[in-house]
Amino acid sequence: MTLRDAARAACASHTFRHSWICRPNLTFSPETLGLNRNTSTNVITRDLISKIDQILQSRSGMGVKTLNFDLQCCDSIDFSYLDSWLHIAVTPGIEELILSPPLPTISVYNFPCSLLSNGSGNSIQYLDLCDCILRPTAGLGCLRSLTRLRMFSVRITGDELWCLLSNCSALVSLELRYCKEIISLKIPSLQRFHLLDVVLCDSLQVVESNAPNLSSFYYSGILCKISLGGSLQVKTLRMRCLYQANIVWYARHSILSLAPNVETLTIASLSETVNTPMLSGKFLHLKHLEISLVETAAYDYLSLVSFLEASPHLEKFELSIKQHHMEHDSILGGPSHDLRQILEQRYDKLKNVKISGFCSSKSLVELTCHILENTTSLDCLTLDTTWYLRCSVTKSGKCYPLMDRDSLVEAQKTLLAIRRYVVGKVPSMVKLNILEPCSRCHTVEPLV
Template sequence: MRLMSRKRCRQRQRCRRRIRNCGSVALVAKRENLPGQKDDNYQVVRGISPPDLPEDILRHIHAKMTLRDAARAACASHTFERSWICFPNLTFSPKTLGLNGNASTDVITRDLISKVDQILQNHSGIGVKTLNLDLLECGNIDFSYVESWLHIAVTPGIEELILSPPLVTFSVYNFPCSLLSNGSGNSIQYLELGHCTLHATVGLGCLRSLTRLHMFRVRTSGDELWCLLSNSSALVHLELWYCKEIISLKIPSLQRFRFLDVVQCDSLQEVESNAPNLTKFRYSGLLGQISLGGSLQVKTLRMICPSQTNILCWYAHNLLSIAPNVETLTISSSSETVNTPMLSGKFLHLKHLEILLGGMAAYDYLSLVSFLDASPHLEKFVLAINQHRMEHDSILGGPSHDLRQIREQRYDKLKNVKISGFCSAKSLVELTCHILENTTSLDCLTLDTTSWYLRCSVTKSSKCYPLMDRDSLVEAQKALLAIRRYVLGKVPSMVKLNILEPCSLCHTVEPLM
C-alpha cells in the first residue's frame, strides 16, 4: 500500500509539472463548475493517454478543437501539450476565454488582457493560421498589448487576421501596416479590420494571397485604400461598411475581383471599378457617380438608397450603361415624386427584379410597366411598398370601368409575381390587372396586405412584430376589398393566388362593408 501510495504521489507530481509547463493553458481550461473537469484530471492521474495515433494526426485533431477544448487537452496530454505552443487557430474574445459576461467592463478587460497575454507569451508564434482579436466588449485598453499580440501571432503562414478594437476607442488605434511586410502578409487570405485607422501608404507589403477584405468603420482615404488594393492582386471580395472618410473609391484592374459591397459610406461621391470580371455589386447609401467600366460581367446588382428620391427615374436613364447584362436587380427608393419613364433600352438577361418603395401619395404605380416592358426574359417580379403613413387615391367607390388600359405587352417568361404592402391605390390595382391580362406564363401571384411585418408563427414571442397600427389595419381591409372587386375575376384558373391578410390572432378589426 505504501508503494502504491508513493507511485500515486509521483504521478500527481508529474501531472502538476505538466500543468505548470502549460502556462496559460491552465488559465483557459479553468472554469468553475465545468462538467467533466475532474474526470480529465482523474484520467491524467491514472496515466490515460490519447489514442495510439501518429503525432501528426493528433496535431491535426488538436487544431480542430475550440480554444478552450484545445487548452484542456494540452493539460491532459504530452502530445497536445507540445502542439499547444503552435496551436493554429487563436480566437480571443470574452466568450471563447470563458470570462464572466456579467462582470464590469474593467474586470472583463483586465481578465482578457491577462489570459491573452499569457497565452501568446507562451506561444511559439509558429503555425498560426487564424488570429481573431475580438475586443469590442472591452473598455480602454493599452494598445501596447495589442501591438505585442499582433507581432507574436502575425508571422509568415498566417491565413486569417481579424481585429476589432474596443468601441470606446473608435478609430484611435492605428493598424500597423508594417506588420504585413517582410513576408508576413504574403499568406493572408482573409483580412477584417474594424474600428481603427489605416494608413496603407507606409510600410505595406505585398498581399499576394489576399482574397477577401472587410473593413468596418475604418478611417482611411480613397488613396490609401487604392494602395492597399494595388498590392492585392488575388483579391476577389471587398466589403466597405461605414467607412465615412472615403470620398472616391477606385478599384484597380484586378483580374480575379468578383464582388464589391459598399454600405453607408456617407462621404462617398464616386465609385469607379476597372476590374473586368466584377459580377456582383451591392451598394447602400447616397447615390453618386457610378462607373463599372462598362463591365459585361455584372450579373447581380443591388442598390439601396433609403434617403434619396426619384431613384427609379435615375435607373431608367443610367442602368443600361452600368450593367447591361444584369440578371438579378434590386433597387430601392424612399420616395418618387415623378412617374417612372420608359427605360432607354432592353435588358435581355434580367430574370429577377425587386423594387422597394416608400409610401408615396402621387406616384403612379402603373408606370412600373416600363421595367417589365424592358425585360422580355423576366421570370420573377417583387414589389415591396412601405405602407407607413401612405396616402393615395383609393380605387374604392369608383366605377370598375374607370380602370386605365395601356397598350398590350406580352410577358411570356414571367412566372412569379409578389406585391408586398398591397393597398387599395388605384394605380396599384391597375398594375396588378395589367400583369394578369398580359402574362401567359404566370404560375403564382402573391398579394400581401401586411407589408413586411413578421408574423407570430416565426417570432420568438409568438406575436406579430411590429403590431400593425389601426390605420394600417383599415388599409389592409380596403386592399382585401379591392382584390375581391377588381382582381379575383381576372386571375386565370391555372394561376395560384396567395392573399396574405393581417393575423387574426394578433389583430382585430371590423371588416368593411
C-alpha cells in the same frame, strides 16, 4: 489519487496541452475565454489581458492560421497590449486576420501596417478590420494571397485604399461599411475581382471600377457618380438608397449604361415623386427584378410597366411597399370600368409575381390587373397586405412591427379591393396567394 491515476492524468494533460497549443485557429473574446460579463469591467479587462498573454506566450513560434480579436466590449484595454499580441501572432503563414479592437472612446486604434510588410502579408487570404485607422503606404509590400477584404468603420482615404488594393492582385471581393473618409473609391484593374459591396460611406462622391470581371455590385447610401467601366460581366446589381428619392427613375434611365447585361436587379428608394418613364432601352438579360418603395403616396405604380415591357426575359418580379401614411388614391368607390388600359403587351417568361404591402391604391390594382391580363406564363401571384415580419419567423414570437389601426383598416379595404377587382381576372392555372394581417397579433373588425 493513486499513482497510476496520477500518471494517466499527467499523460492526458500533456497530450491535451500539446494538441491545444498547436491549434491553428484562435478567437479571443470574453465569451471564448470564459469571462463573466456580470463582473466589473476592470476585472474582465484584467483577466482578459492575463489570459491572452499566457496563451500567446505559450504558443510563441507556433503557426497561427486564423486570428480573431473580438474586443469591442473591453474599452479599457491599452492599445499597446493589442500591438504586442498582433506582433506575436501575426507571422508568415497566417491566412485570416479578423480585428475588432476596443471601441474608441478618446482615441482610435492605429493598425500597424508594418505587420503586413515582413512577409506575413504574403499568406493572408482574408482581412477583416473594424473601428480602426489604416494608413497603408507605397512600401506596404505585396498582399499576393489576399482574396477577401472587409472594412467596417475604418479610417482610410480613397488614395490609401488604392495603394492597398494595388498590392492585392488576387483580390476577389471588397466590402466597405461606414468608411467615412473615402471620397473617391477607385478599383484597379484586378483580374480576379468580382464583388464590390459599399454600404453607407457617407462622404463618397465617386465609385469607379476598372476591374474587367466585376460581376456583383451592391451599393447602399446616398447616390453618387458610379462608373463600372462598361463591364459586360455585371450580373447582379443592388442599389439601396433609402435616404434619397427617385432611385427607380434613376435606375430606369441609367442602369443599362452601368450594367447592360444585368440579370438580377434590386432597387430600394425612399420615395418616388416622378413616375417611371417609358424608354426604348431593353434589359435583355434581366430575370429577377425587386423594387422596394417607402413613401409613395403620389406615385403611379402602373408606370412600373416600363420595367416589365423592357425586360422580355423577366421571370420573377417582387414589389415591396412600406407606407406609413395611407394617402393614396383608393380604388374603392369608383366603377371598375375606370381602370386604365395600356397598349397590349405580352410577358412570356414571367412566372412569379409578389407584391408586399399591397394596398387599395387604384394604380397598384391597375398594375396587378395589367400583369394578369398580359402574362401567359404566370404560375404564382402573391398579394401580401402587410410588409412586416410575421410572428412565425421572429424570435419574439410576435409580428414586427405591429400594424397601427389605420394600417389594419387599410388592409381590410385592400382585401375588399382584391376580391372586387383582381380575383376575377386570375386565370385558373395561376396560384393566387392572399396574405392577410396575422390574426394572432392583430384584430380588426371586417368591413361590411
